[in-house]
Amino acid sequence: MKQLIVDGRSIALDKDGYLDDLHDWSSEVAEALALEADIVLTPDHWEILELLRAFYAEFQLSPATRPLVKYTALKLGADKGNSLHLNRLFNGTPAKLAAKLAGLPKPTNCL
Amino acid sequence: MAKSLLIISRQAPWSGPDAREALDIALAGGAFDLPVAMLFMDDGVFQLATAQNASQVQQKDLTANLQALSMFGVEELFACSTSLNERGMQPSGLSVEPLEVLDDTQIAALIDRYDQVITI
Amino acid sequence: MATLHVLSHSPFTDSRLSSCLRVLGSEDAILLCGDATYALRADTATAQTLSAKTGGLKLFVLDEDATARHIALPDWAEGVDYAGFVALSVHYDKVNTWL
Numbered sequence: 001m002k003q004l005i006v007d008g009r010s011i012a013l014d015k016d017g018y019l020d021d022l023h024d025w026s027s028e029v030a031e032a033l034a035l036e037a038d039i040v041l042t043p044d045h046w047e048i049l050e051l052l053r054a055f056y057a058e059f060q061l062s063p064a065t066r067p068l069v070k071y072t073a074l075k076l077g078a079d080k081g082n083s084l085h086l087n088r089l090f091n092g093t094p095a096k097l098a099a100k101l102a103g104l105p106k107p108t109n110c111l
Numbered sequence: 112m113a114k115s116l117l118i119i120s121r122q123a124p125w126s127g128p129d130a131r132e133a134l135d136i137a138l139a140g141g142a143f144d145l146p147v148a149m150l151f152m153d154d155g156v157f158q159l160a161t162a163q164n165a166s167q168v169q170q171k172d173l174t175a176n177l178q179a180l181s182m183f184g185v186e187e188l189f190a191c192s193t194s195l196n197e198r199g200m201q202p203s204g205l206s207v208e209p210l211e212v213l214d215d216t217q218i219a220a221l222i223d224r225y226d227q228v229i230t231i
Numbered sequence: 232m233a234t235l236h237v238l239s240h241s242p243f244t245d246s247r248l249s250s251c252l253r254v255l256g257s258e259d260a261i262l263l264c265g266d267a268t269y270a271l272r273a274d275t276a277t278a279q280t281l282s283a284k285t286g287g288l289k290l291f292v293l294d295e296d297a298t299a300r301h302i303a304l305p306d307w308a309e310g311v312d313y314a315g316f317v318a319l320s321v322h323y324d325k326v327n328t329w330l
Contacts, residue, residue, distance in 0.1 A: 059179035060172045064142035067182035108135070119327075121250070129330075153250050193253065218254040223232045228327040 006032045018099070018106050025103030033101050037091060045089055045101075051075055052102040062107040065095040115146040117225035121153035124173045125165070130158050133231040134176055141183030149180065150213075150221065152191035156198060159190060159205040174206045189213050189221065233258035235323035239265035242277045247329045252284065260289035262311070262319060268297040271308060282307050291319060 002013040006028050012020035017036065019025060030049060034041045041049075055063055055071050063071060065083065073081020080086075086094035095107050118140075120133035133149070140147035151159055158173060165172045180188065188210045195202055195212065202212040213221060222228055236259060242248040248270055251261065263270055270277040271292065281290060285307035294310040297303075304310050311319065320326050 055182075058175065059182070060175040061138075061179060063179075063182065064138075066142050066144065066184060067179065070182055070184070108139075152254075153246055191254075215253045219256045219259075222234055222254060222327065223256050225325075226232075227325055228234065230327055230329045 004029070004032055004036075014106075016100075016106055019103050022103055022105070029103065030101050037097060037101075039091065039101075041101075047076065047080075048072065048086065048089060048094075048098055049102040052098055052104060056102075056104050062099045062104045063095060064107050068095050068098070113145050114226035115148070115224075116140055117148050117150060117222065117228045119150045119152060119155075119222075119228065119230040120158065121151075121155040121230065123154040123157045124163065125168050125170055126154075129231050130155065130173060131171075131176075133229075134173070134180075136229060136231075137180060137185050138176075138183045141180070141185040144184065147185045148187035148189065148221075148225065149185060150189040150191065150218065152194045152218070154194075154198075156190055156194045156200060159207050159210070160200065161204065161206045163206075177207050180207070187211075189218075191215075191218060232324040233260070235259070235319055235326045236261045237326060237328040238263055238267040238270075240329070241266035242270045248277065251329060252280070255288070257287065260291060260319070260323065262291040262293065262316065263308075264293035264296050264316075266300075268292055268300055268302050271297065271302050271305060273303070273305075278305070291315075 002015070002017060004011045004013055011024045011029060014020055031041055039045070051072060069081055069083055069086065072086065083094070090097040099105070099107055118133050118137050120130060122129035124130045137147050137149050158177065163174055188207060190202070190205065190210055190212050192202060192212045192214050234256060236251050236255065238247055238251060238261065240247050248267065270281060272278060282305065290308045291311050292304055292308045293316060294312055297310065
């Protein structure tokens with residue numbers, strides 16, 4: 001099993017690098033997970049991660065790309081709710097990678 | 112042109128995996144931009160009841176998941192009026208909205224209109 | 232867009248058959264297989280309901296499933312083998328299997 005060490009604490013990850021226990025998430029954990037993907041989190045990243053956590057709280061599932069784009073457009077406007085912006089922030093796989101960094105389960109309806 | 116798909120969900124929410132599987136097909140179809148619609152009939156209308164408490168039976172909250180349909184682009188949602196009446200449920204105040212309530216003749220026309228139909 | 236509705240569950244345990252009959256289109260057909268063939272048992276309400284509809288309704292039955300259950304086909308139902316089942320599936324615009 002994979003592990004992530006954050007502040008001396010070891011956190012269990014599944015085989016795809018998603019948190020085993022969603023309660024392990026914190027902003028430090030998000031930053032550590034982002035580093036593994038060669039991303040330094042900026043405010044632009046954070047607002048999407050927070051949006052994803054709101055999506056999960058509302059719908060109890062992780063969005064695929066299309067609903068993520070739609071939800072982002074709804075909440076943050078069309079200049080951010082488009083796949084170009086989201087792809088640029090999250091290495092071209094926004095639904096999968098952003099869900100991982102936000103501490104959500106892997107989206108099931110994604111290729 | 113992608114083929115349109117109607118999913119008829121006719122099982123109660125907590126008795127087995129069927130209600131969730133029907134929803135998963137709808138969400139997957141929506142995520143891939145297919146024209147998908149969903150019809151709740153028979154015990155499937157129990158999925159639309161408000162104030163259910165899934166955690167009591169160690170299940171995930173299907174009501175919350177159903178709200179995601181429109182985010183996944185599944186906007187055409189229908190319920191069977193006969194099934195609602197039989198079960199003492201009002202067509203207004205269901206947990207999923209907007210939703211169009213159809214009688215049997217309208218459902219026959221609905222099935223006719225779609226390229227493919229899956230009944231679970 | 233005529234639909235072939237395929238039923239395989241006994242009409243005595245759940246509402247698939249009655250629900251299907253409620254929402255059946257005028258060009259649609261029904262194929263009974265598996266335990267759904269019990270719907271044709273003589274002297275039952277389901278057989279009566281079906282026979283009353285067969286003026287307009289095309290009703291097919293998978294022969295071997297009916298024979299296995301010792302159910303005689305009434306003259307208002309048409310028996311088919313698996314090749315016939317396939318031919319029907321191709322003939323109709325779509326197949327709706329009541330899982």
